[in-house]
Amino acid sequence: MPFLLWMQPRDHRSAARSVSTLGAVAVGVTIIFAPIAPSNGPLPPLDIGLAVATVSLVAIVSLMANLLGEANMVAWAICPLLAIGAIVAVDFLTADASISGQIFFLFPTLYGASQLPRAGAVVMTAASVVGEVIVVGAMLPLQEAATDAGYVAAALVTTAVLLIRAGERQAVLVAELERQAALDPLTGLVTRRVLDEAATSAISGAASGEGTSLILLDIDYFKSVNDRYGHPAGDEVLVALATLLVEGSRRDDVVCRMGGDEIALLLPGCSASALRRRAEQIVWDVRTHTFALSQGEHATVSVSVGLAHAPTHALDLRTLYVAADSALYEAKRSGRDRVATPKIVVPDSHR
Secondary structure, eight states: OHHHHHTSOSSHHHHHHHHHHHHHHHHHHHHHHGGGSOOSSOOOHHHHHHHHHHHHHHHHHHHHHHHHGGGOHHHHHHHHHHHHHHHHHHHHHTTOOSHHHHGGGHHHHHHHHHHSOHHHHHHHHHHHHHHHHHHHHHHSOHHHHHHHHHHHHHHHHHHHHHHHHHHHHHHHHHHHHHHHHHBOTTTOOBOHHHHHHHHHHHHTTTTSTTOEEEEEEEETTHHHHHHHHOHHHHHHHHHHHHHHHHHTSOTTOEEEEEETTEEEEEEETOOHHHHHHHHHHHHHHHHHOOEEOTTSOEEOOOEEEEEEEETTTOSSHHHHHHHHHHHHHHHHHTTSSSEEOOSOOOOGGGO
């Protein structure tokens, strides 16, 4: 249901803190200033009791929504609107249409504009304005009611618009920062953080099925490429290599630039035998590929590859990395432009 989605906070924990803060401020201000506020006479005990009961009901329902967290979508959708209804009810029960009663319509607007998606913020602001109009329209002369409603509505709408825009700009900025943190700016490959998350998830199911494979590779004598053609050309080789690896990957594979010229490939659902064939194919593809450089020259490079498979060579992410890294070292020590596998195999009894 769209309405329920509109009324769900972007961050339930932050929304719970906001609800608690706004509720505490409202109750605190009321307790401090209600005894000294001007009054048209003593309030009937029944009205006082109803006002207290109304506020208590909203507080209890809000507390339940906070305790239930994200699970109770209905409570999160209804509680903010109940709060506006409670403000209207308390203003009527206390016969208070003064600024001290009207000011509390700002609180639901603040909550909606700071915590909800745009549609939810609009709903909360509109409901607050309607509540304001009901209170002043029923208790004040027409001219005074229109003036108060106009001023308060303008303040509520302006506050909501500014907060919504600020929140959306912040959301765009956060999304861009997260994107930048997830992607290597040179090659467009994912970063180590993304690879670690994907590997952790994949390895959790490595004991069944085909397992999870990891390939670590780097360019042989990459420094000589930079020395001969220049660092910009070295960057071009890295970009072309990244493209070559991504084009040869499956949809679920993760290709990551670890740093420098080292690249990792995570292959979920890849058996140890298929891993070896895949690694040999990568070495062949790179060896036979001609890397065109912008200055009109062409470079030929090769890669050394170390591979590891879970659960054959490792049972967790750390040891999978260690196994693949030791295999990569062995490939370099053995002459480069080749594939090497770890020497250690996990016994069947430990898998």
